[in-house]
Amino acid sequence: MRKGLTLRTVIAVAMIFFAAGCATIFTSSTEHVTVNSDPSGANYQYGPFNGTTPAQIEVPKKALASFATFSKPGYQTTTVPVVTGIQGATWWDILFWPGFIIDFVTGNATKLETPVITATLTPTPGAAPAAPTAATPPPAPAPAS
Numbered sequence: 001m002r003k004g005l006t007l008r009t010v011i012a013v014a015m016i017f018f019a020a021g022c023a024t025i026f027t028s029s030t031e032h033v034t035v036n037s038d039p040s041g042a043n044y045q046y047g048p049f050n051g052t053t054p055a056q057i058e059v060p061k062k063a064l065a066s067f068a069t070f071s072k073p074g075y076q077t078t079t080v081p082v083v084t085g086i087q088g089a090t091w092w093d094i095l096f097w098p099g100f101i102i103d104f105v106t107g108n109a110t111k112l113e114t115p116v117i118t119a120t121l122t123p124t125p126g127a128a129p130a131a132p133t134a135a136t137p138p139p140a141p142a143p144a145s
Contacts, residue, residue, distance in 0.1 A: 042072040075121035
């Protein structure tokens, strides 16, 4: 009876390794992404996520996109490429090929090359410059002559 229990344990462990890929087992299923713009306060769209810069978002690896779009009144809309790659742990799946398929289907095979997305916005030509943030004092009145 003890031998049967050991065999079941070995089979269960083997099935876990065949049912999940190396990247699924050894890496996180999300990426922590920082989104910045110059000037700050721009609206961004990254995959299904949107908001205002600066921001920190947690993106499921399956939702990683290849570009982000930034917009702000008075500035041209800017699209920035986002470079993704393949997790190093995914290559171990060559030894357990069902895991290779699982890692790609779940999205866990991918990663961001740089988890910071930054855009520099260009002012729209002919647009009035933004009003200064600090109020300037009015000119002193001239003495009456």
